[in-house]
Amino acid sequence: MQPLEGLTVLDFTTLLPGPLASLMLAEAGARVIKVERPGGEDMRRFPPFVDGQSVLFAQLNAGKQIVTLDLKTSEDRRRLDLLIAGADVLLEQFRPGVMARLGLDYETLSARQPGLIYCSISGYGQTGPRAGAAGHDLNYQALTGLLAQSCGTAAHPALPPAQIADIGGGSFPAVMNILLAVLQRQKTGRGCHLDVAMSDAMFTFGLFAQAQRIARVPVDEHGTGLLTGGSPRYRLYPASDDRQIAVAALEDKFWWAFCDVIGLPDALRDDRKDPGATAAAVAGIIASRSSDDWGPMLEAADCCVCVVRQVHEARADPHFVDRWLFSRTISPGDTAMEQIVLPVDRAFRG
Template identity: 60%
Template structure:
């Protein structure tokens, strides 16, 4: 028995934050009905193809039912009302006010189903001066000060690979607040409207810099914080073959072991004396050897040093294999299978890892669900 296997989720969202949130709920047992416009949501067209479907779409929407309906059409609300009456959770990701204009706003649906937990995910929230402003992950990171923690003035900026705002500011807060709302509903019998703003979570990821700034009156810019470039003990160092070693040797025992292993001169090991000099010396030592050398030498020492893995190497990492991260497979309508996107649910709360998850064609379940 899975924790959410008696719940029905209506997912009106598209692209990443909402669909990944409903994927979490589906993997924990919920029945997820994806509400799509005629022809299907935009991500169905994203490359590359995986047989008959989009691979990114398949990764996020495995195991869900698909209902096609034009929300602007007359009678759309009436057609979906039976489904709304039995739903426990609704997820939507339109700009504030769009669902209400379509007749599917929180107040209208709560009047039909007072127990409904209505989760709205947006860039800047349901109110405030930027509520109607368009944006993507990089914009929310920029506004929230998170990007500024890793950028140094006058230097070539790296493009962050992690969609921190979409997943860390949208998906994960949505799932967390939905579960809190379910607990609240157990006590009160009432649903609620959850206002999830992706930009709101960005300062949470800059917690250390904020604490430093509030305590000292000086907020660190890029390269000045303990975890953003100031300390030689925490950072990325280039190797002789152009790859990178990730060093996180913050604690004294880890730093001592790291310094000993790479042969850092004693005079530079107290990195509080001249941090830039220590960093330069560490960089020169790491740059003198290939990544494979540092991987063989440092990783077994347990001193918080890891050679950066490519995605292909990460997929084959024995640690992840032992944890079953890539054991779940998704199957497209033509029968092809591929490992699916892992979701970090505790094993006791997710579906059997080895089970296959199908990907529904757009509107495949319309007649069955609405009939």
């Protein structure tokens, strides 16, 4: 028996944050009913495609029951009322005010269904001066100071390779808070309105900078922080074949082991004296050999240093193969596609 078996989720969300959250709930056993407008949501038209079907849409909505409703018609509104009456959780991702204009806001629905857990995912939350503003992942990182700490520079900014706000600020907090609300409802019998703002969580991702701010010391920005490229011990160095070597040898035991492998001169190993000189020397040594040369030596040293893998290489890594991360497939229509890897899915299924 799966942990969320018997729980019904009515999902109005589109694109990434909400659909990924409801997918996690579905993988844990919940029945998820996805409500789409006529013509379907935008992710259906998002590349890449396999046999004309969006891979991302298929991955994010596997195992869900999809219903198409035109909320402008009385017949479909009656169908929706029946779905809401049978739902434990309602998940929505519109701008604040949209659900109220449809008569589907928390106050209206909870009046007749007190046990309903209603989760709203938005960029800036349900209240505040920015509540109604448009935004995307990059905006949420930019406005919260997180992007200013990136490993790029002021002249050459670096874009993050992941949807940190969408997933880390939207999907994950939504799932966690929905599960907490389910536990609370078991104790009280009442539901609640969860206000998940993707931008709010970006301050948590910038925890080191927040600590510096509280301590009234200058906040490291534009790649100058300990974990964003400011230390020789934690940055990327290109090898002679232009492949990057990821150095994360923060602790002394790892740093000294790394220095031994590359043969860094003793005078430069205390990187507190002149970090720039140490980093330059490390860069020169790493650039003198290929990643194929460095890879086996660094792996044998077990010093938190490795070659940056391409996606196809990572998928073929014996460790991830052994954990069966890419073994499950979904079949939307007649097309078989590999399912997305979920933390809840991997943890429960083993």
